[in-house]
Amino acid sequence: MRHRVVIIGAGFGGIRVARGLQGADVDVTLVDAHNFHTFQPLLYQVATAGLDTDDIAYPIRGIFRRSPVAVRVARVTAIDIEQRIVSTDRGEPLAYDTLVVAAGTVSHDFGIDGVAEHALPLKSVSDAVAIRNHLLDRFESAAIDGMQPGRLDVVICGGGPTGVEMAGGLRELYDRVLEHDYPELPVAEARITVVEMDDQVLPGFADHLRDRAAATLRHRSVDVVTGVAVGQVDAGVVELDDGRRLAADTVVWAAGVRAAPVAELLGIELGRQGRIVVGPDLSVPGHPELFAIGDIAIDPDHPLPQVAQPAIQGGRHVAAQIRRRLDGRDTEPFEYTDKGSMATIGRNEAVTEFPNGWTLAGRFGWLAWLGLHLVYLMGFRNRLNVLVNWAWNYLTYDRASRLLAPSDDD
Ligand SMILES: Cc1cc2nc3c(=O)[nH]c(=O)nc-3n(C[C@H](O)[C@H](O)[C@H](O)COP(=O)(O)OP(=O)(O)OC[C@H]3O[C@@H](n4cnc5c(N)ncnc54)[C@H](O)[C@@H]3O)c2cc1C
Missing domain, CATH: 3.50.50.60 (FAD/NAD(P)-binding domain)
Structure with missing residues (x-):
């Protein structure tokens, strides 16, 4: 056998x-x-309406079409x-x-009260669509029922790459797209907040890159709260360990x-x-x-x-x-080659750190980020789709994927 x-x-x-x-x-x-492979690094772009689900997911059977690998979903x-x-x-x-x-x-909610009930995780394609639906639904509610405290506000728990990228992408969606879609709403006043328990966002990156990422976020009207942990999440409010309460109808959990x-x-x-x-x-x-x-x-x-x-x-x-x-030979130890880390804060801005300590930021960092993500995406069609979508979004400031996806009972 x-x-x-x-x-x-x-x-x-x-x-x-x-x-x-x-x-x-x-x-x-x-x-x-699932019957598809998910490119998780771009999930935040689905959540913020920049890409659609099938741009970042690829059918597993398609990957192994001409190979004897048996796939079981x-x-x-x-x-x-x-x-x-x-x-x-x-x-x-x-x-x-x-x-x-x-x-x-x-x-992982680390046992923090209310996270499982009131915060939206970002780990899968369905999580990303759920966040996008939730956000768009908040805007529709505000347009019909009027503004309530925190209705359009978002708190992102966790200031690692996922939280930072989500915050940057969200601010662009608000300022460049939803502000025009909902002229009757005070979209510019909506608060987007990143909470990070470390003393700066992007733990693990070089200090000057972390400072730059935080400064860029603030410049782009994202509130950055550092050095304090999330204590509890209730419906519409995030309570921090220092007693501060942040009202927000949307809470995204990117903390662990x-x-x-x-x-x-x-x-x-x-x-x-x-x-x-x-x-x-x-x-x-x-x-x-x-x-x-x-x-x-x-x-x-x-x-x-x-x-x-x-x-x-x-x-x-x-x-x-x-x-x-x-072949009857012994196994060898795994030797990991560090290829560096990167995170984008949005249009024309990313921070990149190479293993030798060199760093790149701004437009060049952003271009490196774009190129690398395209290379690692699965499938030529997805690469082309993503490239076209990015070019479209960049040139037109539009986000074509801002559909309220129908739920099962529609
Ligand atoms: C929002 C987000 C952003 C990220 N951004 C970056 C980034 O910019 N750069 C970077 O390098 N990394 C990033 N990561 C991390 C990166 O995606 C992961 O490190 C990587 O996916 C891990 O690969 P893996 O093969 O271990 O697991 P995964 O890619 O998570 O694959 C696990 C697979 O196992 C399947 N599975 C799980 N349980 C079962 C079960 N019971 N039965 C059958 N199948 C099961 C799942 O469906 C999934 O397909 C990000 C992650 C997230 C969530």
Whole structure:
């Protein structure tokens, strides 16, 4: 019987494992709860009506159309690591010889009261559409029922790249599009606030880039509140630990993540944020047949950031290790190459930090950000669509995707 590899998750990591095994003497099954791969770095653009969902999502079967990879669209519900069987909510259980867990993360509320009930996460395509719908619905309500305190205001909890990009994109949507769509509403007075518990936004970036990002946000009329944590979220209000209360009908939660629940199905001891603890070769200690990569995994001796590159490089590495084992060779340790970090604050402004310490900001940083995101997007059609949309948005100041998407009962 051929060696059977099951990969859980068709995100940045899982796709690279499956691709890396093409041509190998193995049967590969790739399982994902969705039938598409999501390019999460551009989710905020769907939430702020700059792009549509199918610009940033790509059908998994399309990626592996001409390859023997078997795709199963189903949610993993149980894993028996002794019997080596993965069960899903649809179809027969899948037996494996090697299992790769690449199921990413889910939004984490850190136990803060009211987050789950009143804040909108930004982790998936449906989250992004839910935020866009919610925002547009607030504007329609204001147009019909009149303004109430906080009706058009937004509080974004978390000043990392997601929070900063969301705030910048939102301000552009408000000032350049919705202000003209709703001339009767005081859109310019709507407050968009980013709350970050660290002493500056973009933790992990060089200090001067963090200061520049905060200054740009403020210049673009985004309130930046730093050095204080969110204490509680109620309907229409965010309460900060220092007692301040920020009224806002829309609260976006971009403050943290924890491992996807799949990690708990393994029945092994987990690390920080419920992540799967791996050794130097990315396999689970004591279980050489079990690998974990990307956001869901952590090597406590070499923790990596939960961004796309560790997942991409980890996926390639694990495919290579599976091949080595099949050839009777030992596995090698994973060596991560840092490719830097970047975040955009909106039109003509981004901050980029290279591994050698060089930095780029402003228009050049923004062009680098645009180029890199286009390169890593899945599929030529999506790249072209995104490029055309960006050019259109840039030249016309328009946002074509500001539809209130119909819900199931429409
Ligand atoms: C809003 C946002 C913005 C970001 N911006 C950037 C950025 O600018 N740059 C950057 O480098 N990184 C960014 N990231 C982080 C980056 O997207 C992640 O680090 C990366 O996606 C991790 O890849 P992964 O393969 O580990 O998991 P993911 O890409 O999250 O893929 C996990 C897959 O597992 C599937 N899955 C989960 N549970 C199950 C189950 N039970 N059964 C079946 N399938 C399951 C999911 O459907 C998903 O397809 C951003 C993330 C978010 C949320």
